[in-house]
Amino acid sequence: xxxxxxxxxxxxxxxxxxxxxxxxxxxxxxxxxxxxxxxxxxxxxxxxxxxxxxxxxxxxxxxxxxxxxxxxxxxxxxxxxxxxxxxxxxxxxxxxxxxxxxxxxxxxxxxxxxxxxxxxxxxxxxxxxxxxxxxxxxxxxxxxxxxxxxxxxxxxxxxxxxxxxxxxxxxxxxxxxxxxxxxxxxxxxxxxxxxxxxxxxxxxxxxxxxxxxxxxxxxxxxxxxxxxxxxxxxxxxxxxxxxxxxxxxxxxxxxxxxxxxxxxxxxxxxxxxxxxxxxxxxxxxxxxxxxxxxxxxxxxxxxxxxxxxxxxxxxxxxxxxxxxxxxxxxxxxxxxxxxxxxxxxxxxxxxxxxxxxxxxxxxxxxxxxxxxxxxxxxxxxxxxxxxxxxxxxxxxxxxxxxxxxxxxxxxxxxxxxxxxxxxxxxxxxxxxxxxxxxxxxxxxxxxxxxxxxxxxx
Numbered sequence: 001x002x003x004x005x006x007x008x009x010x011x012x013x014x015x016x017x018x019x020x021x022x023x024x025x026x027x028x029x030x031x032x033x034x035x036x037x038x039x040x041x042x043x044x045x046x047x048x049x050x051x052x053x054x055x056x057x058x059x060x061x062x063x064x065x066x067x068x069x070x071x072x073x074x075x076x077x078x079x080x081x082x083x084x085x086x087x088x089x090x091x092x093x094x095x096x097x098x099x100x101x102x103x104x105x106x107x108x109x110x111x112x113x114x115x116x117x118x119x120x121x122x123x124x125x126x127x128x129x130x131x132x133x134x135x136x137x138x139x140x141x142x143x144x145x146x147x148x149x150x151x152x153x154x155x156x157x158x159x160x161x162x163x164x165x166x167x168x169x170x171x172x173x174x175x176x177x178x179x180x181x182x183x184x185x186x187x188x189x190x191x192x193x194x195x196x197x198x199x200x201x202x203x204x205x206x207x208x209x210x211x212x213x214x215x216x217x218x219x220x221x222x223x224x225x226x227x228x229x230x231x232x233x234x235x236x237x238x239x240x241x242x243x244x245x246x247x248x249x250x251x252x253x254x255x256x257x258x259x260x261x262x263x264x265x266x267x268x269x270x271x272x273x274x275x276x277x278x279x280x281x282x283x284x285x286x287x288x289x290x291x292x293x294x295x296x297x298x299x300x301x302x303x304x305x306x307x308x309x310x311x312x313x314x315x316x317x318x319x320x321x322x323x324x325x326x327x328x329x330x331x332x333x334x335x336x337x338x339x340x341x342x343x344x345x346x347x348x349x350x351x352x353x354x355x356x357x358x359x360x361x362x363x364x365x366x367x368x369x370x371x372x373x374x375x376x377x378x379x380x381x382x383x384x385x386x387x388x389x390x391x392x393x394x395x396x397x398x399x400x401x402x403x404x405x406x407x408x409x410x411x412x413x414x415x416x417x418x419x420x421x422x423x424x425x426x427x428x429x430x431x432x433x434x435x436x437x438x439x440x441x442x443x444x445x446x447x448x449x450x451x452x453x454x455x456x457x
Contacts, residue, residue: 009113011131011153016139018103018146022074025081025101029088032095032169033204034361036318039371041168042142044149046133046402047176047386050122051393052115053158065160066108066152069391072187073106073150079197080179080316083170087143093369095143095169104148107134114157115397124412124425125239125403133163133402142167162391163402168318174298175316177384187391198314204297210362213355217324217347218292219363219370234406237427242440243414244269245421251444255337263341265422266293266380266411267348271340272443273409273424274325274376278332280428280436285330292322292372293344294379295351310354321357322377323350337443377408382422387413401425 051065077084085099109132121127132153139145149165166176182193244252244265252268253261274291283289297311297319311319325343332340350356364370387399400412404425414423428436 009111009117009128009131011109011111013107013109013134013151016105016107016134016136019070019073019077019084019106019150020101020103021077021081021084022071023078025078025084026099027101028099030082030085030097030099030199031090031201032097033201033317034206034364035204035320035357036169036201037095037369038318038364039369041318043168043405044140044165045168046129046163046165047400048126048129048132048164048402049162049386049389049396049399050115050118051159051162051391051396053155053393063158065154065162065391065393068187069150069152069162069183070106070108072183072391073104075186076179076183076193077104079182079193082199083147083179085147086145087147087167087169089143097147097170103146104150105136105139105146107136107149107151109134109151109153111153111155111161114155115159116157122398123416124241124398124401124414124423129163129402132161133165142169160393162396171316172296172318172320173379173381173384173386174296174319177386177389178314178316180386180389184389184391195314197316198312199317200312200315201317203310203312203315204317204319204357204361206361206365207358210365212359212363212366214350214359216360216363217290217326218322218372218375219367220373236430237406238430238433239403240426240428240433240436242273242424242426243416243421244424245416245419248421248444252337255443256341257338260338260341263345266378266382267341267344269411269422269424270378271337271344272440273378273426274344275332275337275340276436276439276443277376277426277428277432278329279439280432282432282435283329285328285333287329288326289329289332290324290326290375291340291344291347292324292375292377293348294320294322294377295348296320297351297357319357321351321360322372322375323347323356324375372407375407378411379408380411382411382413 082097082099084101084103085097086102088096088098090096133151147167147170151163153161178195185193249265252272270293278289325347327343381400388395389399401410404410404427406427410425412423414421
């Protein structure tokens with residue numbers, strides 16, 4: 001396990017301000033879809049981008065990222081004006097956006113540190129997130145609060161940190177990228193976005209006569225046992241990250257029979273971390289456990305999952321489901337990695353048609369917006385191009401999620417000592433961390449490799 005020394009630095013923040021659309025925008029109510037409206041999505045998600053100063057000359061003398069991004073934000077909100085509104089609850093807590101143009105929160109800040117001095121401390125989870133993404137009291141809820149919080153922190157070297165927190169009910173990672181790409185385009189002088197945003201949340205409404213037509217193990221449908229792998233004490237969880245480079249992926253594939261070796265990295269890592277997590281938690285062998293890979297309805301670029309025709313280009317709402325792989329804890333830990341991988345692949349395959357996500361929207365309405373309990377949810381952000389956003393200073397050193405959540409693990413693109421790979425962010429009970437690391441090492445010792453593990457609170 002690698003330990004990184006702490007580094008003390010000061011961040012001076014200006015008073016938060018509200019950035020409104022640069023031009024008048026429609027004032028209307030817009031309903032969220034029944035996929036957006038799931039209880040499981042009513043939380044805030046932080047993302048980070050680190051930029052150095054090497055490409056500042058491309059801004060033709062305007063080297064202040066705060067000014068550039070603030071102006072670009074106002075222009076981008078003309079097209080994404082619902083993001084400048086506020087959520088309201090209607091009948092039965094149905095969420096809608098009051099597009100009132102109140103604006104998004106923006107914080108200007110300066111830090112007495114350079115990107116070089118931060119060094120490996122930018123590896124995730126971010127140990128100084130509260131400094132570069134300041135929570136504004138009273139503005140961090142779901143209803144009646146800003147949908148976006150942005151802080152741009154200028155560094156002593158001329159680089160900067162762009163930090164953002166968004167309300168997950170309003171968009172998913174692909175939708176966030178679409179907005180952020182428009183912001184980047186506007187910051188570089190574009191007059192309109194390359195992809196015009198589309199609201200059309202009605203494409204993922206429940207049907208007029210809602211009916212559950214698919215099996216939804218992610219919500220405990222037709223499952224024996226408790227359906228909950230463990231009651232995690234959220235006060236005792238710690239953030240951890242695990243790096244999977246080419247050597248680690250190759251070692252994991254060597255555990256598989258030939259017909260599974262072409263599985264995607266996301267499937268492979270999900271199966272591996274699910275198996276290691278359950279083993280580390282030391283559950284009863286007959287305990288029912290679940291892993292839910294997030295599967296986008298937009299398509300993942302492969303022939304196996306082309307996306308759903310109902311989701312139009314430019315749609316920036318939530319357009320995914322998280323079908324569950326199900327096993328007994330004892331079977332998951334006893335059988336080879338291929339067993340877990342087969343289950344993950346079977347779960348993902350449920351999203352190969354329009355009916356599954358439509359059935360999920362209907363379930364949300366029929367069952368009164370149930371929350372997922374017990375699932376190990378895994379989201380892949382590596383296909384969103386979030387790490388390629390250019391505001392005029394080139395691409396970031398890192399761009400992606402800032403931390404994991406108690407039951408949600410995130411995969412992000414990451415470069416470790418010049419080597420491209422996947423960084424897996426997870427929350428684990430303190431007493432289970434060492435057991436998880438030992439289980440993970442067992443999975444890769446056949447190639448005399450050791451997972452590169454970054455450990456931070």
